[in-house]
Amino acid sequence: MINTAVESSPDVVSRNAGVEVSVVMPCLNEAETLAGCVTQAQNAMREAGIRGEVIVADNGSRDGSQEVAESLRARVVPVEAKGYGNALMGGIAAARGKFVIMGDSDGSYDFGFIPEFIRELRAGADVVLGNRFKGGIEEGAMPPLHKLLGNPALTWIARVFFRIRIGDIYCGLRGFRKDVYERLALRTTGMEFATEMVIKATLMQMKVKEIPTTLAPDGRTRAPHLRTWRDGWRTLRFFLLYSPRWLFLYPGFALCLLGLLVGAWLLPGPRRIGQVIIDVHTLLYAAIAVLLGFQAIAFAVFTKLFAITEGLHPPDTLLNRLFPYITLETGLMAGALLAATGLGFSFYAVDVWHARHFGDLDFSSTFRLVIPAALCLTLGVQVIFSSLFISVLGMRRK
Numbered sequence: 087m088i089n090t091a092v093e094s095s096p097d098v099v100s101r102n103a104g105v106e107v108s109v110v111m112p113c114l115n116e117a118e119t120l121a122g123c124v125t126q127a128q129n130a131m132r133e134a135g136i137r138g139e140v141i142v143a144d145n146g147s148r149d150g151s152q153e154v155a156e157s158l159r160a161r162v163v164p165v166e167a168k169g170y171g172n173a174l175m176g177g178i179a180a181a182r183g184k185f186v187i188m189g190d191s192d193g194s195y196d197f198g199f200i201p202e203f204i205r206e207l208r209a210g211a212d213v214v215l216g217n218r219f220k221g222g223i224e225e226g227a228m229p230p231l232h233k234l235l236g237n238p239a240l241t242w243i244a245r246v247f248f249r250i251r252i253g254d255i256y257c258g259l260r261g262f263r264k265d266v267y268e269r270l271a272l273r274t275t276g277m278e279f280a281t282e283m284v285i286k287a288t289l290m291q292m293k294v295k296e297i298p299t300t301l302a303p304d305g306r307t308r309a310p311h312l313r314t315w316r317d318g319w320r321t322l323r324f325f326l327l328y329s330p331r332w333l334f335l336y337p338g339f340a341l342c343l344l345g346l347l348v349g350a351w352l353l354p355g356p357r358r359i360g361q362v363i364i365d366v367h368t369l370l371y372a373a374i375a376v377l378l379g380f381q382a383i384a385f386a387v388f389t390k391l392f393a394i395t396e397g398l399h400p401p402d403t404l405l406n407r408l409f410p411y412i413t414l415e416t417g418l419m420a421g422a423l424l425a426a427t428g429l430g431f432s433f434y435a436v437d438v439w440h441a442r443h444f445g446d447l448d449f450s451s452t453f454r455l456v457i458p459a460a461l462c463l464t465l466g467v468q469v470i471f472s473s474l475f476i477s478v479l480g481m482r483r484k
Contacts, residue, residue: 107131107138107204108181108264111191112173114145117154119193119305124158127187127197134201142191143177145169171272171279178267187261193305194227195259202297203261212266212292213283215252216259216299227301236318243322244281247329250288252296255281259299266292271397277317278324285328290400328398330389338382345375353454366453373461380465384472391479417473421466428463431455 109127113120124140131138142155142162155162165176178186185207189195199216206214223233241255258280267283270290274282287294326333349372351357356365393399435455439447 104137105139105182107136107185107187107200108178108183109138109140109187109189109197109200110143110174110177110181111140111189112143112145112170112177113147113151113155113191114173115147115149115151116191117147117149117151120151120154120191121158122193122305123189123191123195123197124155124160127189127200128158130198130200134204136201136204138183139181141177141180143173143180145173167275169275170277171275171282174279175272175275178264181264184264185261186264186267187259189259190304194302196300196302197259199259199297199299200261206295206297207261207263210293211295213262213287214260214295214297215254215284216257217252217254217296218257218299218301219254220296221298221300223301224303226303240281240318240321240325243325244285247325247332248285248288250284250294252284252294254296255284257299273398274324276320278320281321281324282328285325328393330386330393334382334386334389338379338384338386341375341379341382343379345372345377345379348372349376349458353458355454356450366450366457369453369457373457376461377464377468380468384468387472387476388479391476395479414473414477417476418470421469421473423466424462424469425466428459428461428466431459431462435459 109131111120111123111127116123120142124142127138127140130136140155140158140160142151142160143165144152144155144162145165145168152162152164161180163177163180165173167176174188178188185204187197187200187203189197195216203214203216218228219237228237237254237256241253244250244255245252260280260283262283266287270283270286272279272282272286284294349369352364352366352369352372356363358364390399390402390405394401394405435452438452438455
């Protein structure tokens with residue numbers, strides 16, 4: 087029996103206490119296709135003997151979508167804040183079921199797959215995603231740019247960045263336990279909502295499953311809300327901001343390694359490659375690369391600690407093991423040693439200048455003292471400041 091009543095009287099709420107599944111459909115002017123989606127979801131649950139409800143999370147429709155939903159006894163939840171993610175969050179917050187199925191109301195997704203999602207959730211999965219590439223994409227259902235480049239490329243980046251084992255991160259037909267959703271504490275309000283769910287579930291080591299689903303051309307006569315380049319960039323930006331390793335750490339290590347290798351190669355003296363002589367000018371750029379690399383690594387640590395403190399990332403076991411050893415005092419001591427080394431080289435360079443009665447110097451040999459001295463001195467100060475800032479960020483850690 088399906089209970090999708092709109093009323094909120096005490097006896098209706100009591101009857102809804104046994105609702106197992108809430109199907110949430112975000113809606114913004116979907117009157118052309120909404121009835122078919124609601125009916126399909128209701129029929130699928132009825133035939134499978136699932137006690138459920140259909141919730142239409144309306145994001146300000148002006149085409150009569152609310153009346154269409156109410157006529158089919160779906161529950162309409164108005165959501166004022168605009169955005170795909172906001173609409174879903176409003177609908178999910180109102181869900182009474184233990185399990186939630188979310189899917190677009192444009193007619194492109196087949197809600198007949200609901201029983202398969204529920205089967206996986208009952209078996210212990212935390213999040214279940216559809217895979218349109220495995221189930222089948224009808225002709226004209228997905229633009230070639232999305233099908234051949236956008237979706238596969240962004241899915242591949244997500245697999246590399248976050249080690250997820252999903253083949254279609256953008257599929258909007260998915261199911262999850264409501265208590266799991268509450269633990270995820272999703273923040274994004276736009277199209278990134280769906281990808282944030284997969285990434286956070288993976289980072290929190292939840293059980294994520296995938297089943298084949300299909301995609302049909304949507305039944306609307308108006309243009310879709312999706313904007314290819316804007317939404318693609320927002321997803322890529324989200325990946326980068328959510329992965330300090332790829333945004334800061336790996337580029338930082340690469341810059342440091344490159345700078346140190348080039349610096350070590352040039353420190354003994356000029357080098358010749360063919361007819362080109364490489365000297366202290368390149369050594370200076372190598373030192374700058376080391377400084378920039380260290381700053382990027384420091385930003386990676388800052389971002390990770392902030393994300394953990396704010397609940398955006400789960401606790402990191404590696405950082406937890408390192409913190410007893412990498413303390414404020416350790417950082418201050420390392421920074422002081424680097425700064426002292428830089429000052430030592432600087433005094434030695436001044437002594438060399440003094441030996442020449444503060445006259446003209448051979449810049450090539452002198453810079454081989456001054457550049458490492460300035461590098462060590464600057465790095466030392468940066469290590470001290472970074473250690474202090476990390477200590478501030480870690481004040482809320484238990």
